[in-house]
Amino acid sequence: MTKNKNLIIYYSRTGNTKEIAELIQSMVGGDIIRIETQEPRPANYRKEVEQNQFEQGTDFLPELTTVIDNFDDYQNIFIGTPTWNMALPQAVLTFLRTYDFSGKLILPFNTNGGYGTGNTLNQIEGNINGAKMTSGFSVKGGEENKGILFTIEGIHKDGVSTKLDNWLKQNYK
Numbered sequence: 001m002t003k004n005k006n007l008i009i010y011y012s013r014t015g016n017t018k019e020i021a022e023l024i025q026s027m028v029g030g031d032i033i034r035i036e037t038q039e040p041r042p043a044n045y046r047k048e049v050e051q052n053q054f055e056q057g058t059d060f061l062p063e064l065t066t067v068i069d070n071f072d073d074y075q076n077i078f079i080g081t082p083t084w085n086m087a088l089p090q091a092v093l094t095f096l097r098t099y100d101f102s103g104k105l106i107l108p109f110n111t112n113g114g115y116g117t118g119n120t121l122n123q124i125e126g127n128i129n130g131a132k133m134t135s136g137f138s139v140k141g142g143e144e145n146k147g148i149l150f151t152i153e154g155i156h157k158d159g160v161s162t163k164l165d166n167w168l169k170q171n172y173k
């Protein structure tokens, strides 16, 4: 067992954050796991917007099917999330509140529809038991409100890869 084992954990509805997670894995290696909820999420965008707002407003924590058995083995935890209503999807909070991050290095990454990370990075930082967190990596992904679902491809993907490479050089030793 190596001490520097990487876990790349992410939440993704339309594949943008997933794509970044896979790019990170191709660059640094490690295990990759998707956060999934017990209850399927609404397929309809408007319904998801409403349900998410309700969950954020009531601090409801959706149950997950995702279980990480050997969490203690990981030293570097890359946590990927989209911005939802300028904050974390509550499923990511369920994940954060389930595990003890003490002594680990947290490397957060984000995609959003153009309004930025919002509160997502602060929320991650506030739920990792004081573990060290690097600066976040964030790029524009989809704009589902305009029917644009997945964008990390072609020339945009090339630009994202270069930016990601630089972020890793600065934050991942």
Ligand SMILES: Cc1cc2nc3c(=O)[nH]c(=O)nc-3n(C[C@H](O)[C@H](O)[C@H](O)COP(=O)(O)O)c2cc1C
Pocket (backbone or CB within 6 Å): 011, 012, 013, 014, 015, 016, 017, 018, 048, 049, 052, 081, 082, 083, 084, 085, 086, 087, 111, 112, 113, 114, 115, 116, 118, 140, 141, 142, 143, 144, 149
């Ligand atoms: C419920 C919901 C709420 C969203 N809220 C925001 C937001 O507040 N700001 C923003 O820039 N993008 C917002 N978006 C757009 C997503 O952050 C963006 O499409 C992201 O790339 C999706 O990542 P994914 O493809 O990994 O699911 C929202 C999307 C959804 C589905």
